[in-house]
Amino acid sequence: MRRPLFDFKHPFFEPLWRRIAVVAVSLGWGGFEFLNGAPLWGVIFVGFGAVAAYQFFAAPS
Helix, strand or coil: CCCCCCCCCCHHHCCHHHHHHHHHHHHHHHHHHHHCCCHHHHHHHHHHHHHHHHHHHHCCC
16 A cells, blocks of 8 residues: 555644644745745645645545
């Protein structure tokens, strides 16, 4: 079985504030990149933020 590139189930992410911070910083940085004219990096960071939000808050355990 393949190991994921990023382990969203790692114990480091157990506190709620860390999960919220990862999502907020990723989405915020993506917005910053869009505002500075770097749409590729914006898409990358917003995409990571969206995946993290789904894995942390919506995906079944």
